[in-house]
Amino acid sequence: MRDGARIAAAIEILDTLTRQHQPVKDAVRDWGKAHRFAGSGDRAWIAGLVLDALRHQASIAHAMGEGSARALALGTVGRIWGLSADEIDALFEGDEHAPEPLSEAERAGLVRDISDAPLHVRADVPEWLEESLLRAFGDAAAEEGHALSSRAPVDLRVNELKADFDKAFKEVSSKLKAAENTPLVRSGIRIAQRDPRGKAAAAESIPAYGKGWVEVQDAGSQLAALAAGARPGLQILDYCAGAGGKTLALSALLMNTGQVHAWDLDWRRLRAIWPRLKRAGSRNVQVHDGNEDKALSEFVERMDVVFCDAPCTGTGTWRRRPDAKWRLKPAALETRMAEQDTVLERARRYVKPGGRLVYVTCSVLPEENGDRITAFLDRTDAFKPVPALDVIEASGHLADGARAMLEPCVGEHGALQLSPGRTDTDGFYICVMERTG
Numbered sequence: 001m002r003d004g005a006r007i008a009a010a011i012e013i014l015d016t017l018t019r020q021h022q023p024v025k026d027a028v029r030d031w032g033k034a035h036r037f038a039g040s041g042d043r044a045w046i047a048g049l050v051l052d053a054l055r056h057q058a059s060i061a062h063a064m065g066e067g068s069a070r071a072l073a074l075g076t077v078g079r080i081w082g083l084s085a086d087e088i089d090a091l092f093e094g095d096e097h098a099p100e101p102l103s104e105a106e107r108a109g110l111v112r113d114i115s116d117a118p119l120h121v122r123a124d125v126p127e128w129l130e131e132s133l134l135r136a137f138g139d140a141a142a143e144e145g146h147a148l149s150s151r152a153p154v155d156l157r158v159n160e161l162k163a164d165f166d167k168a169f170k171e172v173s174s175k176l177k178a179a180e181n182t183p184l185v186r187s188g189i190r191i192a193q194r195d196p197r198g199k200a201a202a203a204e205s206i207p208a209y210g211k212g213w214v215e216v217q218d219a220g221s222q223l224a225a226l227a228a229g230a231r232p233g234l235q236i237l238d239y240c241a242g243a244g245g246k247t248l249a250l251s252a253l254l255m256n257t258g259q260v261h262a263w264d265l266d267w268r269r270l271r272a273i274w275p276r277l278k279r280a281g282s283r284n285v286q287v288h289d290g291n292e293d294k295a296l297s298e299f300v301e302r303m304d305v306v307f308c309d310a311p312c313t314g315t316g317t318w319r320r321r322p323d324a325k326w327r328l329k330p331a332a333l334e335t336r337m338a339e340q341d342t343v344l345e346r347a348r349r350y351v352k353p354g355g356r357l358v359y360v361t362c363s364v365l366p367e368e369n370g371d372r373i374t375a376f377l378d379r380t381d382a383f384k385p386v387p388a389l390d391v392i393e394a395s396g397h398l399a400d401g402a403r404a405m406l407e408p409c410v411g412e413h414g415a416l417q418l419s420p421g422r423t424d425t426d427g428f429y430i431c432v433m434e435r436t437g
């Protein structure tokens, strides 16, 4: 397909998405089924344009003067991908499948200055979250919103249960040329996404992944796991284990000694953990998939560490799921906050005296992060915060110079707030507390 026809396809899919409530992946897949002539390269290019248009939906609609599918797609190609109006029209010329040439109004939209637009427009966030973004990032709010609207790299974690870093890196870089060290974690490999029109690295199809030498895991998530202070022999309860992303990292940090107990309120989510444990060669994980009181009663006051990767709005992962950004509503935030309080209250019971409770979200909203910890510490004297960065550094897994990069992320309660703008990771909140009472 020529690029003009690809842009027309993106317009068609964006139009479908405005009329039907459907995940982007499904809309692109359905379009592909109905247009068999499109190859995998075409579909990836088209999906990339659709996702970029959604990432920048508010600012582009503002600049173009309208939020139609055509305005979003053309605005993205011009304003985000950097093509001039003449270059876009040249793509359309002589291609019967391409959209109509640009109008004068569209040409003006491509170069309109929007620096005086409201913050939520410049930051490409829902209007109702403007205040939260300001609370989280102050003067850097627009910049952070912008970074949350960029494409994310693919990060891999080397699974030291199966391969050392050098061996895994050699194998990964033989397949994915863009592989480099992550600047924050020693065990991390990053496949950067430098070309805005490029295809994301298919990390899950390389042999190193199949052999369990690497896991796909954002560097921020890898750092969060390090906050468990895991060392061989510890007993850790992964209280919100889900599909096991952090469980696998914790298991490797324990070097297959001690025990990681994986539990989740939703046992269906836990199912995905089994093949992952097998591939990773994890032998120190016990999966508990029953009712909490039955499954976990023997662990009350017995755990060295209780790790709570709490349910959250996922605002920190908006780079990867831009459609979720516009779907998020205040009621959902309220629900997540109540769940977070419940998780902290229930999970704390398993921490032994002197043990630690680690609270993590993949959100940048203070309501789900520091506010929840303040409320928790107001309800109990039995826990006190410990500087999360010190715990992470003591793991020995930080890359050279990473501490200096992370220091600006330290906030109240000694917690870390990572973000695409600050650390070029997903937005993670990481707080460590010690049981003193």
Ligand SMILES: C[S@@+](CC[C@H](N)C(=O)[O-])C[C@H]1O[C@@H](n2cnc3c(N)ncnc32)[C@H](O)[C@@H]1O
Pocket: 239, 240, 241, 242, 243, 244, 245, 246, 247, 264, 265, 266, 269, 309, 310, 311, 312, 339, 342, 343
């Ligand atoms: C952010 S996800 C966990 C992701 C997982 N740790 C990983 O790294 O792949 C949060 C999990 O918390 C679980 N959850 C929700 N409410 C809960 C509750 N009240 N108690 C325990 N788990 C809960 C959800 O089922 C969900 O799987």
